[in-house]
Amino acid sequence: MQMRKASSVISENREWVFSGIGVAIVLAFIPTLISGFSKIPSMLVPDVIVRVQVVENTLPPDIAEWFKKIPAANRDAELLYKTKGISNRETRKDALVGDALKPLISPIAKKLDFYYNKGFKKYIVELENQSNKPVSDAKLRLDNVYALWSADAEGTFLSPDARLQLISQIEKGHSNDSIVLSKLPTLPAKSDLKLVLYADNYSSLFNKLEFSVSGHSSDVRTVRQLEDSLLADWAANPHKPFEIIIFILLIGGYSSWAFGMPIYHNKLSQIRRDASAKALYAAGCRFAYLRKDDEAMLLLKRAVDTGYSNNKAALSDPNLNDLRNREDFQNLFPNSKD
Secondary structure, three states: OHHHHHHHHHHHOHHHHHHHHHHHHHHHHHHHHHHHHHHHHHHHOOOEEEEEEEEEEEOOHHHHHHHHOOOHHHHHHHHHHHHHOOOOHHHHHHOOOHHHHHHHHOHHHHHHOOOOOOOEEEEEEEEEEOOOOOEOOEEEEEEOOEEEEEEEEEOOOOOHHHHHHHHHHHHHOEOOOEEEEOOOOOEOOOEEEEEEEEEEOOOOOOOEEEEEEOHHHOOOOEEEEEOOEEEEEOOOOOOHHHHHHHHHHHHHHHHHHHHHHHHHHHHHHHHHHHHHHHHHHHHHHHHHHOOOHHHHHHHHHHHHHHOOOOHHHHHHOHHHHHHOOOHHHHHHOOOOOO
8 A cells, every 4th residue: 555655655656756856866977977088178189299301402400501512612412402403413423623523423423322402302201199197008100201221219208329220210110111110119298299300302202290109009090290281180099089979969969968858758748737637627518517526626626736727617517507606616716606
């Protein structure tokens, strides 16, 4: 009996039960929601930014220094070397005399024999770790880089030996048309690494940059910038943007459910009560028409208890004329005599 009574109480107060459940769920998950929303800014801000600036038609420092050694009397030869290369070096050598010949047969001059005649490109590759964690197992690839002349590296965290080792790695990682660094030095938190490369200006193709992180740092988010073209790249996790969208949709859907379900159930319960009250009232009118006054009054009372409040209909319904003089009817529908 007590179980039935409890069930009846829950049924009659269903909207409050659902409201309480919804509020309890929201309150229980507030720490989780706060934690989730607090992660969104960090998910949108990249950990590592990689920038590549390309400077056309420049000279490596050692070549610029070499040109300074050419006497002023041979400026024409200097201009010739700068603009047309030294593929015809033997012929030009005959035009030079004395000490002017020495700079032109130096190791730099011999090395220039293997390069094309269109000058050099300067590549400035900057890697910035904005996060509070070190980034290791990073890979870098830069395509369409032809005939690497020289390389240099800068970084406050690089020791002299580590710098020389990185320069050697760059030189060894250069193939005919690309530079591949299979493992960059670990980037400490809030650190920068700068690579300066000089390569042949022969190719007019666009350079292509690839930067990725593997291993335990596979969740590192990066932004790559190449010649003013900004690309968002979620390294090793291309699904990351979709995770953010799904996370926001889930939070929005969950919040809508948590707060919307009580409202929905309140509205649904109200509709059901109104329908039930109208049905009870109609049944009471039917019993009054059949002259079953006691049964009619019982149904009318149930209708009022359920929520029926249309006294105007009770006053004007001809089926209830015989009940209007009853005290219980007058108590049920006040002002029915007016």
